[in-house]
Amino acid sequence: MPELPEVETIVRLLNQGGLVGSTVSGATLLWPRSLATPGEAELQARLPGQTLRRISRRGKFILLHFDPDTLLIHLRMSGDLRIIPTSPTPPVVHLPRGDGQNILPTSPIPPVLHLPSGDDQNILPTSPPAPLSLEWRGGEESSSARVDESTLSSHPSSFLPHDRFLLHFANQQTLAFNDPRKFGRLWLVSDPQVVLGELGPEPFDEALSPEAFYIRLHANHRQLKALLLDQTFLAGLGNIYTDEALHLARLHPLALSHRLTPQQSAALLEAIRSILKEGIRRNGASIDWVYRGGDFQNHFRVYQRTGQPCPVCGAPIQRITLGQRGTHFCPTCQKRD
């Protein structure tokens, strides 16, 4: 599941994709349940004609700021976005009302998006990924393809199985929302807070001081792993970055939030920010997710490293199950008390 660094990577890609400033010419909803709100008829009546002003991220949500509406996208388990160059004549698309499989013209080759060089949080990737190497790991029909530009140019318009929503722009580009497992959701709203109102603070929010974080931890009486996964406590963390941050902070995943000292609390906040920055710098982790040149998976401290040596002390990494999710930690570095 994409977490903050992966979603941030996608947003940066999208911002470099040429969509901003263009106007929506039409929308194709291939899987109606992907659209949380409003109904399809209202979306079709509202969205065409609106101009995309900017693309941003809040937690794990992607926000496409139109004028006046905002389209919010949550990728959940398997969602992905890509930009497809389209021909001046819109493709003929027959709307399936089934699950949308095997109806559109398909290609295993997604188009290439280049990573941005700009940044607004001073956490630039230090090196660009390999943008021309794409590997599709999109689920049960996964196939992989290593492609180069010449191959791509012969596939100027590539729709994929599991495309759920297509947003066509007047500049001859289409934004495709692909989601094999169908858990992803889209919302078209006039006020994003209707969807985002319950989210906790952004990890990089300067207002989230060590003191404020300590107070938030102590206002909850919960185990750290579960609390950090709770998007109303802090927005953006998932299983990977929570395990990594807890190891860096030398805190046990089952430790109780209100037992942390101010020093432990400050160390945890610093570890969360450090791990997320590294994840963004490495364009995210490419596991169970579309390859974007991200390589954070090659630098995991504990995540999915059960039995392998802790990078700090050498003890074998342990795995426990919390709420049906695997949790990885070092029993030596991360004492319970």
Ligand SMILES: [Zn+2]
């Ligand atoms: Zn250790």
